[in-house]
Amino acid sequence: MDTQNGANESAVNRRTFLKGSAAAAIGAAAATGFPSIVLAAKSSKSYPALGTYPAGISGDTAMIGIISDLTGSYSADGEDLVKGYKLAIKHLNEGGGLVSKVPTLSGKGVLGKKLVYKIGDSETKANPAVQAATEFIERDKAIMICGDTSSAVVIALEKLAQREKVLFFAGASGSNDTTGKDCQRYGFRSQPSAYMDAKALAPILKKELGSKRRAVYLVPDYTYGTTLYESMKEFTEKIGWTTVNHFLAPVGTTDYSSYLLNIANSGADVFVNIEFGNDAVASTKQAAQFGIFKTMQMIVPNISSYMPDGVGAEIMAGVYGTQDWYWGIAGNKAYPEAAAHSKIFLDDFLKEFNGVYPRWTAHIAYDQTLTWADAVERAGTFYPPEVIKALEGGHKIDLCLGPVAYRAEDHQQIRPVPVLKGKKPSAMKNKDDYFEIVGMTPGHEAVPPLGMFGCHLPGST
Amino acid sequence: MMLRAIGDRSTWRVELAVAVFLIAFPWVFPIIGGYANLATRILILGLFGIGMDLIFGYTGMLSFGQAAFYGTGGFVTAYLLSTGMLHNTLGALAAGTIAAACCGMIIGYLCLRQSGVYFAMLTLAFGEVFYFLENSPLAKWTGGENGLPGLPKPVIPLGFTTLHVQSNLALYYFVAILFFVGYWVARRIVRSPMGAVLRAILENPARAAAVGHNVPKYKLAVFTIAAAYAGIAGGLLGIFQGYMPPDAFSIDQSGEIIIMTIIGGAGTLIGPLVGAGLWSYLREALQNLHGVGAFWKLILGLLFIVLVTLFRRGITGGITDSIGLFRVRRRTAAAHVEEAPAVSGEVQP
Known part of the structure; x- marks a missing residue:
């Protein structure tokens, strides 16, 4: 972890700490003061090396390894998925879109690191997917990996992520096993299960x-x-x-x-x-x-x-x-919680990709990447166990579907269908x-x- | 004999060169953007390819079903290790290899009654049968389309101590040692009387039979050996990834190993490794080139056509041929000064 970034973290947290102490002194809001104190204590701690941490964030950038179906049986969905990741990373780096609606996100990277990415072809098969993910982890020190559109591949990647201690966010995966018998601490899934x-x-x-x-x-x-x-x-x-x-x-x-x-x-x-x-x-x-x-x-x-x-x-x-999501939700008065943010996503997507409509795979990619970034910002570190804690804490993030959160016990997102x-x-x-x-x-x-x-x-x- | 252009006089030198290469590879490879895991993957395919080369490059039998043995070896090894039935990695690998060799013997017995294109079609059919078996009736043991995850990192009891192979580099050297042993054994085979008979079969099966060799028996033997090579490579793939993928059984896998062998150079033993290296490296490099993306397969396909057209004997064949030419020139030049040594008739352009 670089020192400049560490200084930023503690500066923010000192402020929150002071705020928290003041609140505690008033004695009215012990509940808000307590987490702030915990946060402040956390940031002063330095974390041991784990997975690609801190090697993956030693420079000015943090790398995301995207695995998707560029070729193979599910390649149309895979292409849409990749578009979602690209737009999310663009917004996280440069601001715009729903990034401006999430208070923790600055639009200047994540914890000050500019996000970069690479895309590997899974061919809708587990072996090339695992190969690409291994490459991202070993060679590029990816701090997070994500993607694919087949549950069999997603489960293989989840297990790889667990073994390598690198966070993984599932692309399209509808199997009950993804957050069932094959669930992993390092794997998260936002799509509704079967x-x-x-x-x-x-x-x-x-x-x-x-x-x-x-x-x-x-x-x-x-x-x-x-x-x-x-x-x-x-x-x-x-x-x-x-x-x-x-x-x-x-x-x-x-x-x-x-x-x-x-x-x-x-x-x-x-x-x-x-x-x-x-x-x-x-x-x-x-x-x-x-x-x-x-x-x-x-x-x-x-x-x-x-x-x-x-x-x-x-x-x-x-x-x-x-x-998982349909663009018709955008601006739809029947679904006020999701309508406005879906509209922002839809408009930005149409603009970015010259009038091509986003499908639900792009939505998964976009929302989950922002959710990860928000969790990293809230944790104040890229250290995976802390990011996992932030994701398991029940904190709701308000994106295209309205406020949603992962369930701590199985990492299934609780979200409308x-x-x-x-x-x-x-x-x-x-x-x-x-x-x-x-x-x-x-x-x-x-x-x-x-x-x-x-x-x-x-x-x- | 063409195949032994840099042959007899330098027996141990070739082994030494391969050993030096294997040791240096993970250190040199990063210069062009490679890394230890990719190197390991290339060695695994190279080992698989040695078997392919023995039947195709040395005996002239084109099998489209080698993935059946790759998968069998892989899944037997993976099953034993992931269920905890065996903790000794080498033991599980041996079991997988033996299982693959047994399948090779049975399928070989059934297929080798035919030759040429009929043999190729039969192996293709058996390959598909194995893929189906893995996916459906045997899914309880193989995980079907999901494969078998959860293989532990290699554990090797040596009697006095137990080795735990943990880092990527250690894993590379573990595979490299097995590759070297595999290469050494294969080289002994092709340089033995058996190897001579195999080449005789390659050139003219009828004549080989006429001079009294039991051609079917030799074919079956080499087919079984090739299956064993595929089996050990499959086992290593699962161990290396911690996950045994179902696509190891797929027709694509059989096709890829043929392509690698042909690109690298059939009949050279080291050719498949070269082919696997080029294929795997370009596969990753092309995908990450800006604007290439989904077109990487197309580019690799075109490259394959170019290589096959330019180098009839693959990259390795092309290189050894030019070294051979160079040597002939040098030797003939020397002959003008000293007394003419017998230039062996082996080296031909």
């Missing part, structure tokens, strides 16, 4: 489609698919639906005809497509060729960023599902206006009970 998606979706499905439905599932054969299938099965059966069958397909399948033939003949009237990325597009287009949508209603519990673009609005019309329905092409106001928001389930209603998915966080040192 359980949250299913729980948010079920009441709306009951209302709109009734309680006597027969569902058949197409499931990608890995942690995301299987856990989302289990959660959807659980919640739809609670509203009276029957699960007819489910079919597991490997990631990157190009020909879904054998699965779709079985689905077409399953006797179900609801087709729940859990596929993601390019696979979601391929399977849905082929399902249309099989005439499945003539007899079946489609549900996509977690709709990939670019699925509607791939399959077209005609097919997406009337489809129910959830997304937007439930969407595909618009008819005639109802679309512009070419990106694919959905109407039919519900926004509050985070505390959607999250699974603690311990349900077997999370036991390991230690931080």
Whole structure:
């Protein structure tokens, strides 16, 4: 840690300390005084080397290692994700966007360090992702790593982060295991888990489609698919639906005809497509060729960023599902907590990327990077265990979804879950206006009970 | 014989050169932006490639299914270590290697009845079968698409003490020692009578059979050895990363090792290491070049075409050929002064 920065830290904290003491002297606000004293005591401490700390912040910069799908089955989502990181890092370094709405953030880097980044291609596969992350940690001394859009890859990265003691923020990852049995002290996830998606979706499905439905599932054969299938099965059966069958397909399948033939003949009237990325597009287009949508209603519990673009609005019309975030929240009067900040994000994104609309993967990248920066500023240090404490403290940060926080016990963000329905092409106001928001389930209603998915966080040192 | 351009007279020199290179590599590599972990990864692929080279470069059998053995070795080793059934890293590696060799023997027995393109297609099919097995029926043990995380860092009991390999550099040298042993063994094989028979099979299988060699038996033996090399490399990958990825079994992996062997130079043993080095280094360097991003695969593909067109025998082959040419010139020049030594007919452009 450089001395100049250390001086800044203690200067700020001395002030807060004095404020705190004054408050304590008045005797009215012991509760606000106490944390200030703790903070002041903390900053005078020097921390031992751990992971890439302090090597990663010994200069004027702090490096963020971004792992994303530049190529591979989920590359469209991966590209959007990268845009979100780029915009967040730009705002953190130069100010602007939601950075100006977070009191701790200066817009001049994080704790005085300018943020730099590198991007590694995961190819939607664990091995290249782990390879890229290892490179960032070992060679570039990345102080934080983040990204990817496949839960299998995210879990591999989470475990790497835990072993290397470098913070990791998951990109798109919907598996229950990410913050369940595979949860890590060094891993954080903001996207709703499969359980949250299913729980948010079920009441709306009951209302709109009734309680006597027969569902058949197409499931990608890995942690995301299987856990989302289990959660959807659980919640739809609670509203009276029957699960007819489910079919597991490997990631990157190009020909879904054998699965779709079985689905077409399953006797179900609801087709729940859990596929993601390019696979979601391929399977849905082929399902249309099989005439499945003539007899079946489609549900996509977690709709990939670019699925509607791939399959077209005609097919997406009337489809129910959830997304981590949807740009339609921006300025939407029905969701006052999220509307204003989402609008700022949307406008800045459109400006930065020449009119390209942000999708939810970009939102994850943007919000989480700011959340990390805020936690570092609040901790007053990059030392990972202190940043983790700041993130686990229940402090709410007000970004695109309104005030949200991570749950200390499993590092799942408690946040609202937007439930969407595909618009008819005639109802679309512009070419990106694919959905109407039919519900926004509050985070505390959607999250699974603690311990349900077997999370036991390991230690931080 | 072309393959032994810098051959017989300098037996130990080649080993010495490889040993010196292995020792110096992690210290020299950072000059061009490399680092210890990437060096380790390159050695693992190089070791995998030695097996590929033995069957392809020396015996002329093109297998598209080597990932099956890479994955088998990797997952057996990873399973034993991650479940805590074995704590001795070398023991787990040995188990993985033996498992891979056994699979190699069985698949070899079934595939080697065919030759040429039919053999290649059969190995491709078996590779896919193994990928499927790993992903679905065996997912309980392999973790399916999730792979097997949580492998501990290497622990090697030596009797009097127990070595704990912790740092990246120590891990590199651990892999380097195994690579050297693997290289040394492979070199002994290709320089043995068996190696001579393998080359005879490469050049003319019918003739090799006609002079009385049991061609299928030799082919099976070398195929099994190659599977063992793939197995130990797979095991090392899991140990090195602390995580055994399912993509070790994928067709891409089989394809990549062929590409690396061809770029580096088949029939040289060290070629795959050179190919792996170039491929892995460029892979990382290109991704970080501004504006390249997702196009790195395209650029590597073009480079592959250029290299194959320019160097028919790969980079290593190209280098040894030019050294050989140089030597011939020097020797012929010397011959004018002294009495003409017998220039061996081995060296040909």
